[in-house]
Amino acid sequence: MDWAQLWEIVSLPDNIPIVFLLVLLPFFLWYGLRQAFANDRLISRLEVDSELAKKHHRKIEPFREGWDLKVYVWPYLLRIEFLAAVIVTFVLMVWSITLNAPLEEPANPNLTMNPSKAPWYFLGLQEMLVYFDPWIAGVVMPTLIIMGLIAIPYTDKNPLGNGYYTFKQRKFAILAFSSGFVLLWCVFIVIGTFIRGPGWMWFWPGETWDHHRLVFETNQDFHEILGLTSQPWISLVGGMAVGLYFLVSGWICHRFLVWNDFTQRIYSQMTLTQYLIFQLFMTTMISLPVKMVLRLLFRIKYVMVTPWFNI
């Protein structure tokens, strides 16, 4: 166990935000889901007791007799904003006094940094480069992530859970979003920061970063496993494999849409366009962990090889 190496990575000033992320993200996930489960218990109570449902205030923070429904922004909101500004300023001051922003040697194109890493918030994309070619990991995926986020409100037809925390009423939405945001985006960032060392090789926390380590991993393409050697068969078979993936993953996503009565009622409100957009983004998102498995377990580099691009 190389504690010095571990400390060197963790204490790097630019990695401090990720240390914060490691604390803040689980905390706020817990904090949000705790309220979601509290609301779910309330929903369960109201569902079995229709009399109670008629007269209940329906919030987990009860409204007390004699309270005004509304309060004045001055001072009740503004004092909170002011207090938040003071606290943030204080934290930022302490952070800035105790920790210096990194500054390395002057830029030198002839001296490559190893590992040379993107800023931490883009490390998810850089980690993706292990599994996909740059045109997918660096261009197509970021574009699809942005467009997929924008598409969320236009494809999520579930009318419930608007303005309150709940898990029960939005299981699929919450699981899909948090697996995308937490498991794929944030975990990739953590891997890219703490695990990836020289040559973008995998070093477990506490393992010494050995600049001379050699890894003997021979990756092969899907068509090589099949013994194909000539085009167009390589492209065709690869294309069929990719097509098959989208069919299977699309079918799995469809199963989630028609999981039970409740999801089917929501599904009934989707237009064809909404359905196709949903399928496009979900299957593309799932393709990332699938490609990871193919790569890590079966050492497959490309599934589809064409003269112009590889997938």
Next chain:
Amino acid sequence: MPDDPISEESKKRGKISSVIVRIKNGIWPFIEKGKEDLKAAQNYKKTQVWKSVFRHKLDDTPRTRSLAVLTNVFLHLHPAKINRDSVRFNFTWGMGGISFYLFFVLTITGIFLMFYYHPTKGQAFADIMYLENDVPFGGLLRNMHRWAAHAMILTVWLHMLRVFLTGSYKTPREFNWTIGVILLVLTMLLSFTGYLLPDDQLGFWAVTVGTSMARATPLLGHEGPFGPELGMTAFNDVRFALLGGSIVDANALLRAYIWHCIAIPLILSALLAVHFWRVRKDGSISGPSPVVLESEMKKKYKV
């Protein structure tokens, strides 16, 4: 003709005293008015200047509390009154507001940093050294800018997580979620363009790694699918446009600087205005609203 010195003197004195009287008579009204002004100044809230600045009384009444918010350009994005439980920390986590505050801090510290920085090769790095070693509080200034930028990315992400978990993107707030996604991207681009500016190894290689992906852009990059077929080379593709050259060099530094200090902050500010405006127009923040039961879904949701 001084034949009668006494009468001459009295004449002279008479002249002087009459002048004094005239001056006295002339000044007196001013003194009177001055006294009035002093009296009025004691009651300063009635003065024209005061009234022109503060358009309402400052007594502790509901009317004043409302007017304090509604007649102030900086506060008027707020409504006069707000739902009691909308201000709860456990619902909003305060992340949107904190993000905005950090943007404000970044603008202020950024302006100060611009006083000491030249976006030219060689000079840029020297400026950072100067800032850290010679400028009073220069190091603190740079640290605050750097850490506020990182913190803003975290708070924007957490804001997105909160909005998702509370389902706040649902009707009628779909479009504001869209604006929010663009703001999220702009926040990261702001940070990314700033990363290069110290012109050190860290920034240089991070931006080299980051922009090298652009050469793989389908159709528009010289190493991307169908890029070469469309005539893309290292000297005319999308990466060239980003860097102003085929390598990260002086032009890239200038472009990063202009994007970072002018273009992106302008776009971001405009969209921020839309974002806040839409929060108000879409019926203030989404909750905490009363839970809705599955049995209360509209009839059209049927299997």
